[in-house]
Amino acid sequence: MRHLRTLLLFGFALATVGAILTSLTGDALAQDANAGRELFQSKGCSACHTKGFGALIGPDLQGVKDRVPDRDWAARFIRDPKAVNDEYATRMKALLPAEMVPNPGISDADLQKILDFLWSPETFGEKKTVIPKDEATIELGRKYFTGEMRFKNGGPACVSCHNIEGVGGFGGGSLASGIGSGFSSLNKAHERNGGDAGLVSVLSNPQFVVMKNAFAQNPLAQEEVVAVTAYLGDVSANTKEEPGSVGMILLLALLSLAGTGLLIFGFDRIWNKRLRNVRKTLVGEQA
Ligand code: HEC
Numbered sequence: 001m002r003h004l005r006t007l008l009l010f011g012f013a014l015a016t017v018g019a020i021l022t023s024l025t026g027d028a029l030a031q032d033a034n035a036g037r038e039l040f041q042s043k044g045c046s047a048c049h050t051k052g053f054g055a056l057i058g059p060d061l062q063g064v065k066d067r068v069p070d071r072d073w074a075a076r077f078i079r080d081p082k083a084v085n086d087e088y089a090t091r092m093k094a095l096l097p098a099e100m101v102p103n104p105g106i107s108d109a110d111l112q113k114i115l116d117f118l119w120s121p122e123t124f125g126e127k128k129t130v131i132p133k134d135e136a137t138i139e140l141g142r143k144y145f146t147g148e149m150r151f152k153n154g155g156p157a158c159v160s161c162h163n164i165e166g167v168g169g170f171g172g173g174s175l176a177s178g179i180g181s182g183f184s185s186l187n188k189a190h191e192r193n194g195g196d197a198g199l200v201s202v203l204s205n206p207q208f209v210v211m212k213n214a215f216a217q218n219p220l221a222q223e224e225v226v227a228v229t230a231y232l233g234d235v236s237a238n239t240k241e242e243p244g245s246v247g248m249i250l251l252l253a254l255l256s257l258a259g260t261g262l263l264i265f266g267f268d269r270i271w272n273k274r275l276r277n278v279r280k281t282l283v284g285e286q287a
């Protein structure tokens with residue numbers, strides 16, 4: 001009888017301690033998932049991924065814990081996606097045209113918090129924006145692209161940095177071609193950036209430094225993003241290949257060669273003159 005009471009008391013105490021511990025670790029886990037959610041946004045993951053709202057440039061990460069080999073695999077992949085090339089990685093990489101960017105700068109602690117968030121059932125993202133495909137919207141998007149129609153917050157027209165075949169021509173901006181991956185032509189941008197949803201995300205929150213800076217103070221309005229996306233979708237559907245990129249690269253190479261030639265020639269002239277002048281003065285002084 002006595003034994004039984006002790007045993008019961010002991011069991012009760014154990015259960016209480018257990019419950020407290022569970023709730024503590026539960027809270028801690030929830031907190032880490034929350035911190036991970038913020039990191040997911042601040043480290044730029046949300047520019048390419050949603051959790052539960054469909055693919056953007058990268059796959060929807062809801063349920064990723066059930067797809068990937070294990071949590072350690074996910075950690076390694078997020079750090080350096082190029083270095084992970086097992087069977088699963090190869091198959092997964094082949095599904096989308098874009099590539100995941102490496103994240104060497106994330107601390108181990110932060111990475112674990114992000115993984116807690118990915119492993120949790122929480123979602124992240126927005127309902128997909130519906131892009132109308134009617135002619136009026138597409139035409140409006142074209143006008144925004146070329147600058148015929150100004151963006152209401154004063155952002156620069158796309159054509160000042162990008163081309164579309166048949167728009168703006170050679171004069172229509174080639175800045176972007178020299179800076180990033182060389183996509184100065186946006187004919188296939190809709191396809192390349194994951195369709196409507198991906199492009200909406202790219203335009204609402206540009207991640208490419210030059211473009212980010214250009215729109216930081218004067219972001220595109222939602223209806224402008226929608227119209228430009230509709231236009232780029234239409235262009236992409238109506239172009240078979242990236243136009244003349246090889247020809248363009250050759251032309252640019254020739255131009256820069258010619259430019260360098262001119263520069264060398266010019267410097268040579270100036271330099272020679274200087275030399276001659278110096279020599280003259282020196283000779284003059286001696287005499
Ligand atoms: C520039 C876009 C981009 C950014 C930014 C990005 N990813 Fe990705 N991510 C991708 C793409 C694209 C893939 C598909 C794999 C590939 O092609 O490289 C991918 C794949 C993944 C996968 C594997 C998905 C699966 O289904 O197996 C995980 C996990 C992941 N990303 C997590 C992250 C995290 C966490 C961050 C932020 C630290 C992040 N990504 C930032 C584009 C991105």
Ligand code: HEC
Nearest residue numbers: 156157158161176179180181182183184189208210211214
């Ligand atoms: C101040 C210059 C600048 C302006 C203005 C600008 N961009 Fe960009 N954009 C860039 C740079 C630089 C990159 C990254 C380099 C690259 O990939 O060509 C880029 C990248 C992109 C990308 C992703 C890469 C690709 O080619 O698929 C898209 C899509 C894009 N821009 C669309 C637009 C649209 C639409 C507008 C107008 C609303 C616009 N940009 C205005 C400079 C600019």
